[in-house]
Amino acid sequence: MGWQHGRQVQAGDCIRTRSPSRGFAVTAAVEDSPRLGSKRARRDVLLQSEAVQGLGLISPTFLYAVVFLLAPIIVVIAHSFWTQHYLTIDRTFTLENYRIALTEPIYRDLLWRSLYISLTVSFLTVVFAYPIAYFISFHGGRHKGLWLFLITIPFWTSYLLRVMAWKVILGYNGVLNSGLMGLGIIDEPSTALLYNSSAVIITLTHAWAAFAILPIFVSLEKADRTLVEAATDLGDGPLRSFLRVTLPLSIPGVIAALLIVMIPTVGDYVTPKLVGGKDGVMIANAIQVQFGKAANWPLGAALSVTTMVIVTMMALASVFIIRSAARMAR
């Protein structure tokens, strides 16, 4: 015990003397020394110039994002508190747009449906994506790169065309119906496949698959394999070691996947428009109408802001639930 203690102290001393950022006491003691002072000043100048160079280098891209992303979002938020009379914008502060967005049955329903669809899609994509990310990471061997490339290829094809392809598959005269009829499973084409929220969910789950696989794969790759071995050596079965070691280590990837699917899908426009029909319309379609035919920008802005705020809250709640669940599993 005493020996251990001594060794700790020694190690501590060693770190203290070697550390470049010594304790304040040490720095204060040599503060007066002019030679060291100038050295430090020079280092400060160097650091400062590095900061200046870095900021200078990134500033064009940063300014671009400020001008075309940050400022426009602020403009949208501002508009959501204004009103529009035909072509002129009345800039007196009002919450009327938010009242409409939250209480009008049509917008409330669209909002709920969009949230329900994005939540379902994000959980389905993550659940389906996890095993494949696990397979590539743990059993991919030399072909990891090839597997990932195979998975990303369909995602790189035009989104519009992929949605259209689902329309071709699920349609009344579509592939699935004609195939099932050809096999004699059904007698007449089913209309239940297309133009409803299930069609939207299937299409979106397919469209966002790659976005879910990649973050989970990256987090599994980062997980320390010796920990899994240690768990096995210490007597944990495969299921227990997976639940208690691998899964908790991959939680950051699961959360990233969930967010990267949930937030963009809530505002999807193309899929509900093409395969959603009347029962699959989502909030983005209503937003588009406000900026197009209806020409009520403030209401469109309020709908956008409301959607973003609520989806952010939903995302944070999901993250919280997953983190707590992961802690309990351990």
Next chain:
Amino acid sequence: MSGLRRFLPGRSWLGAYAAIYVGFLYLPVIFLPIFSVNTAATPKFPLSGYTLKWYEQLPHTPALLDAAWNSLIVGISASVLATTLGILAARAITRYRFPGRRSINGLIMAPLVLPEIIVAISMLLVMLQLGLSLSLFTVVLGHVLICIPYSMTVLISGFEGFDRSLEEASADLGESAFGTFRRVTLPMVMPAIISSLLVSFTISLDEFIIAFFLTGTEATLPIYIWGQLRFAAKLPGVLALGTLLLVLSFVMLSIAEILRRRAARRTSNEGGLYA
């Protein structure tokens, strides 16, 4: 526990699942080329016969050729601009430490997780407020914004682990600053830059929502396709066009990925879009 073990995803079960999953991913994509060479105007089984007539009609559609030309201009402008801005930011992120590095990076990467419709309507509002008339130029501005995050991902993976001592060695051996850049820096980062150009071009080529909101009267290819989708009779032509775009995207992205890997190998670093 031993009873449960039987149901654990063993290697073979997982392998089978992976194969089925990849099949599901390719399912819709496969139907585009199949029905684009089918004689029937409606896409259904059984197939009625092989034809290339839908492809032959494509070059005789002026609206399509205009849209293709517009897409080409927008794609080239957006990819060059996005890659230029991406190079600056990626270099700053990988090479320098400065205050606000994380939050600046967060803002630049934000379009990746924002719904595109939010990006589209906010830019539309600002353009209209500024009195800018909507045109291909405004589409380019929007595409640059959403291409930068992808361009940065590719470029950072190419720049990270870039060995500064090579540049210093070149300077010490008497090479001028420009010579060092041309003969040492450029060859090492060039694959990543070309890869970024190709990825950005592909994204711009396929992007619909932002172009839909920000264009005036000129259509890009996705907008042209969107217009055609209303007419059932036009579907085979759209499928043929879609197949061509598919092949084009596939070729460009394969080249981009090969180049990115080469860049990552040169700077001995892993990561990027696919890893």
